[in-house]
Amino acid sequence: MAIRPCLLVSTAFLALTACGEGPSPSAKPAVGLSASEVVNGDECVPLADGMYEMRDGKLLVSSTSPELAANNPALWAQEIQSGLQAAGIDWLSIVMRDQVAIVTGLAPDVDAKAQGFATGSAAIEGHPRAGAAGLMIIDGISVEGGEQGIGAPLAALAGQLSSAESCQSAFNATLDGRVIQFGVNNANISPVSLPLLDALGGITILCRAFEVEIGAHTDTRGADDYNMRVSQERADAIRDYLVSEGVPEDTLKAVGYGESRPIDTGTTAEAHARNRRTEFTIVSR
Template sequence: MVAIRSGTLCASALALALLGACDAPPPGAPAPGSAASASPECVTLAEGLYEFNDGQFLAVSSSYAAANGAAAWQNEISSGFAGAGFPWMGLRIRDRVATLTGTAPGADAKAAALTAGEASIAAHPQAGAAGLLVVDAISVEGGERGVGESLAVLAESGISLETCQRAFTDTMAGRNVTFESGNARISPVSAPLLDAVTGVAALCSRFVVEIGGHTDTRGADDYNLTLSQGRADAVRAYLVGKGVSEENLLSIGYGETAPLVTAATPEAYDRNRRTEFKVIAR
């Protein structure tokens, strides 16, 4: 992480900036506004907290104070989990996404912990007012993995096209968005999965995310194309409703044109009827 005060940063000053930039340019660097400072190697950054990744600075938060505040909220909230009976539960807040993590001893313990964790976040004066998206990343010992597990990993790593695509792929592995039969209405059981996907899209806001809808081969081609587009649009609307910018999302219905398997079996139909997420550089 790099804390930057507003000003112009040049390539020659990168090492100094990684240690903490200051208002004045480093010795030997051109003054802001000079011809040299306008070179392609210089960039003007607003005050904030940044990651330097793939040769670019990525804003992690709109302000350094807000970023530090989120870290403080995280510590203040999670410090109460042990006293509430959930010493194994953790919390990671990045931007507007909060993931509840850990391994529960059983399904009932997980359900109770999720309820307690969500209530603790909502009751916190700053975190509760921030409108955080809370995602389940809690696994059950010897059982299911938390649907937001890959999101939690992403929240602890650098944001790149590769890490974002991996988070989408791993989140969707063995899972699928469920719709009502023959229409584009999302089943309520898919809400935890879509919340995890929303969190990934929110952290990967520097990229465009394509939402691809696919059907099986049953039904007319035109019908399947329309159905898949409606379902992709429904997923996009869900993410937008949770705070992801519309301009970061693209929905495309592929109908039955891109099957994973070509067999005419129930298993093949299940695999081909899917929603996929592809990360695209701007």
């Protein structure tokens, strides 16, 4: 049986009334439809009064009030996107959810990528509400024929329900082919790894319903107790950085494994490089 669409919705929150009833005094019809079109049709799907959000093809019940809905980050993203398009920058996209903003798009080259991220970041920071919200801004721009943006898996996750599986997939895709770098024999995070940590932090924020273990591993060179200490210090350093960037502390668990869990038992330089790694693992609370 064909069902006539009764709603035209986006990621914005909408106030809905039950089928066959007139709209409540405070309810507003969906954009593009009159009130009669929303509630009167050949057939419609009955819904309880309340606030709803369309995400990943599903209507989700929300307790957000109409006043707070006007400040929904998804609406800010739409406003910023419109401004970029009006300025002739039509290849950049802005994705926002919770306290995370991702600048995405496909740049023709690395220089355009850098300029695009700077432009997108400035647009977010210049928005009257997004700029005051202290959002974590992530680079999700990919280069045509080149590397996928560090924040691309995060942008994909922002459009899904955050399940344990989708969160773990986002962590794995973000770390695929990438390593968090430290100073030699210490726990000082290299500045070149901060964009990667920001992307991982953004995933952690969207996945805060779960505990996230930061597992640091070393290669087999050096004394066992030394490797264990260094790995714990590095895991702690990552956790401390993410907390300083707004990730809830109770979401993170830092564990140093030293050389106890190698993924390559060889003794070559390549084997050592594979064993020196940091893993983000979803742990059910």
